[in-house]
Amino acid sequence: MQVLIVGAGIAGLTAAIALRHKGIDATIVEQAPKLTEIGAGIQIAANGSVVLRELGLEQAVAAKSVIPQSFDMRDILTGKQLWDVPLGDAGAHRWGAPLYNIHRADLIGLLADRLPPDSLRLGQRCSALEQDGTGVTLHLDNGETLRGDVLIGADGIHSVVRQRLFGEDNDDVQFSNILMWRALIPADRLKHVDLPERGNYWFGPGRTLITYWIRPQNLYSILASVPSGEVRRESWTESGDIDELRASFSGLEPRAQAMMDEIDSAFITGMFYRDPIERWTDGRVSLMGDAAHPMVPFLAQGACQGMEDAWVLATMLERHHADPAAGLAEYEQRRRPRTTRVQSGARAMVKMVHESDPQRIKSRNGRWKGMQHIDPLSEATWSFVWEYDVLKEVNRPAGEVLGLSATREAKTMDRPESQRAFEMWKSAFTPEDVARGHDGMREGYERFLTTHFPLREPGTVEEVELGGVPAFRVGKAGTESPLVLHFHGGGYMLGSARTSLEYASRLATAVGGECVTVDYRLAPEAPYPAALDDAVDAYRGLLRAGVAPSRILLSGESSGGGLALALSLALKMAGDPLPAGIVAICPFTDLTLSGASIKDFAGEDPAAHRDTLALMAASYFQEHEPRDPLVSPLFGDLRGLPPILLSSVEGESLYSDSTRLRERALAADVDVTFLPVRDSVHVYTLFPFLPETEATLKTLGEWAARVVGEPTRATA
Known part of the structure; x- marks a missing residue:
């Protein structure tokens, strides 16, 4: 079997490695002339780590990353602790694998190095695709064509493959009205600031600081989010003058302020997402990663969901070697309910951490305090993403996957009237209801x-x-x-x-x-x-x-x-x-x-x-x-x-x-x-x-x- 993958991001690279692990040839087409990443940190939770482990990559990732001992969440103005999520050894024991903080460029490099050079075709853009009963033809903008049994679009939120499959107007990209500043600080500039190897997070009215070490005592990553109205410029992809960043993060509690004062350069992007779609697959062509389910980063699951996609995709194509279209259909059946739930949960978290009204902030902080009483390991918040072991789940029946209602998709009742009531409950809340937190759930x-x-x-x-x-x-x-x-x-x-x-x-x-x-x-x-x-x-x-x-x-x-x-x-x-x-x-x-x-x-x-x-x-x-x-x-x-x-x-x-x-x-x-x-x-x-x-x-x-x-x- 020959699989063509458009896009050499984390999802596409992991998919190519997983396919080769299963004995399936994979070729990646990437429009960028070389694999470079603007400096930024990324988190790989246990559900992604188990995939890296199975592919023989975990040790290499561990050598270049940091295992945070906890998520330590504090008020941005007072420094008061709001919520603490244990990680480190306790987290690895509970979730089956560690959570790693790593530089995105380091992870991309490790993944790319595992592939034969001739399997990665850089500087080539997809211009069209067509399929028939025996395969898929990919047309490149240089006039060349590639032929494969299957084509996978792993080309991000602005996916060309998605547009070719479902039209350019399919599900417009949504803007969250939040901008994200990203910065890296060398360790020698932070010796005077107490920043342990934790997720050091601060929350304030309408803004957050998500910060952590990404190279052990070497490089520190900062993601600073603000309301979009606070930054006025023609392009949100510019770097340069950070006066606006300093204006948005002034008067902070001393430790946070000392950290922010050491930033001398940053770049800024908008926080975008798409709503879940009802279909990823058309015959021998399907989507994965951000092309299928682009999500906001506040469950830190974008990369991990792409890794889960990769393992399920490879497994399904191995099982359905004689009928690749059937393999893609089962791949989507297994993945779409889960990623819909994660997409909605990530948006709900964004809404929760960016509250701006003082009363709603008080209510949120009270809720977090309450969670510490009944859920000291934060299982109710994080287990639906971290506990998921795709290596085991892929061997269970496809209908066992949990969808938006956290119910097995194939669950049925004995009587038609009870099935009717079951379906009514199951569809009571839409993905948008869940994404809007308790406000949306009330309306639902x-x-x-x-x-x-x-x-x-x-x-x-x-x-x-x-x-x-x-x-x-x-x-x-x-x-x-x-x-x-x-x-x-x-x-x-x-x-x-x-x-x-x-x-x-x-x-x-x-x-x-x-x-x-x-x-x-x-x-x-x-x-x-x-x-x-x-x-x-x-x-x-x-x-x-x-x-x-x-x-x-x-x-x-x-x-x-x-x-x-x-x-x-x-x-x-x-x-x-x-x-x-x-x-x-x-x-x-x-x-x-x-x-x-x-x-x-x-x-x-x-x-x-x-x-x-x-x-x-x-x-x-x-x-x-x-x-x-x-x-x-x-x-x-x-x-x-x-x-x-x-x-x-x-x-x-x-x-x-x-x-x-x-x-x-x-x-x-x-x-x-x-x-x-x-x-x-x-x-x-x-x-x-x-x-x-x-x-x-x-x-x-x-x-x-x-x-x-x-x-x-x-x-x-």
């Missing part, structure tokens, strides 16, 4: 609920206020009938009372009464105890309005279920009269994420997985202790609580939050009715077409008839 969640679950009788809704907290009332009001006080889900970060109205109306019908759904404040802007305070005020507002506690049922799904339980504990502690009962559907009761099901069912639940659960949990409790029972009611003293109707789905991430709660409640002599559900989805009761939803709401009505009106239990 609102869209998901309002699109799929609109209120059928909007005229039955009444806006009310309970103890100063906004809420909506639906159903039939009565002096004796049950009243459900409902708290929506969404991880304390998403959702609203308005979008929970359809479910609230069905709750009201199920109990033969009314439902009031509460619009409690959301994290990260309003962290703990804001949601709990709103819940307490809303409950007390009902009592002041003359509603007997013996009529009230607290209800919630997911985090709303956890909030309903936390409210009961708070009321008990305060000596308030307790409600008649608590309805908790798939509740989020342990914000430390210690439940076994979170790990056991990874890749199975499209609605909730460790990464998003950690983000939501840390956004909520921030600097507070997550084992506080009013944050994680699983750890509370449940004695004296009213009857609980509890349901959860076998196989969902939060299943053990329910099973452990049931065990603790029974041990505390609480009346618990537990409804485990098979072959369904998280908070299945949101989906009215599921038979299990109808069965659970029927049970709810019978249970409510039993518990409502009984004397309130003692509050001791």
Whole structure:
């Protein structure tokens, strides 16, 4: 087999080496007359290091690079530590390989040296391509043609191959409105500055400093990003006068300022990306690296994803030697879901680290503090990229790859109705939603609920206020009938009372009464105890309005279920009269994420997985202790609580939050009715077409008839 590769960047060079490793000839065509790189640092995380190791390149890379001991993240003005990610030996042990910081030119040189000189054709530009049933013809601008079985476009974000395949107007390059200054400082100029072999990172309003050693105690790399409006020049590829750089980074904490003062030259580029595309491949031609999935650099995954591409490409062409087009199709099937997730995650990180509003910066820093409480190795943030071992994954079925929802792409349910609900959850968030952080996820969640679950009788809704907290009332009001006080889900970060109205109306019908759904404040802007305070005020507002506690049922799904339980504990502690009962559907009761099901069912639940659960949990409790029972009611003293109707789905991430709660409640002599559900989805009761939803709401009505009106239990 003969493979033609257009582009001699990291992805293209690694692909050529991997193909030759598999016994496949590869020729690279590169328009540059020689392989030179403007000086810059690059990070190769464990998922890239394992590829270099397999190709026999790791030792050579290690000899020219630095292994950082951590990512040390600090406030740019005060120097206060915001977040610390352990690396070094601990990171290599956890992730299976070290993270290397290296000069990009050094890495390019090492890769190029592993190839025979005649396999690298420099100074030749691709002008056209065509394919037929037996191969691909590449036309060069000097009139020469090359023939191969397969053609791979590895020619970067402005890929000519991509344009030839899908048209010049396909997915315009996007500008992030961020500019990046890059500089290198020799070690002898930094002897007076304490810069250990770590990722020394600083974050300020709208700007970052990402700095690290790239040659051991020899050369230091700086990436300084600023809002695009701070730099005014005709070309953003110029080097030269750095007065604008100094103006953007003045008044810093002493160590950062001393480092920046040593910069005497820099170059500047814009931060560009493309949105994920639905197709990379056409017959015997495909894309890889930045040509397929150009991403912003704030997960440091551009090079690593290209290396993963290279290994999968080589393996698939080896396996499908007789049918290269089939090999490329499976290559794309394995790679596109993963790179879409990484592209979106990288953009979300860019947004997070470039916050400029003081309140949002405070919320972000609080979230990072919270992550340190429950995730000291930062696994929830980094494992989806670093833990991925492409050498092992390529030997698993293609459908095992995790896509945007962190669910196995080939995962299916047993019944058509449960499959329908599964697909609805799986497609709830778009790549753009995820890329925009919690703002985008909020919009996606609102869209998901309002699109799929609109209120059928909007005229039955009444806006009310309970103890100063906004809420909506639906159903039939009565002096004796049950009243459900409902708290929506969404991880304390998403959702609203308005979008929970359809479910609230069905709750009201199920109990033969009314439902009031509460619009409690959301994290990260309003962290703990804001949601709990709103819940307490809303409950007390009902009592002041003359509603007997013996009529009230607290209800919630997911985090709303956890909030309903936390409210009961708070009321008990305060000596308030307790409600008649608590309805908790798939509740989020342990914000430390210690439940076994979170790990056991990874890749199975499209609605909730460790990464998003950690983000939501840390956004909520921030600097507070997550084992506080009013944050994680699983750890509370449940004695004296009213009857609980509890349901959860076998196989969902939060299943053990329910099973452990049931065990603790029974041990505390609480009346618990537990409804485990098979072959369904998280908070299945949101989906009215599921038979299990109808069965659970029927049970709810019978249970409510039993518990409502009984004397309130003692509050001791």
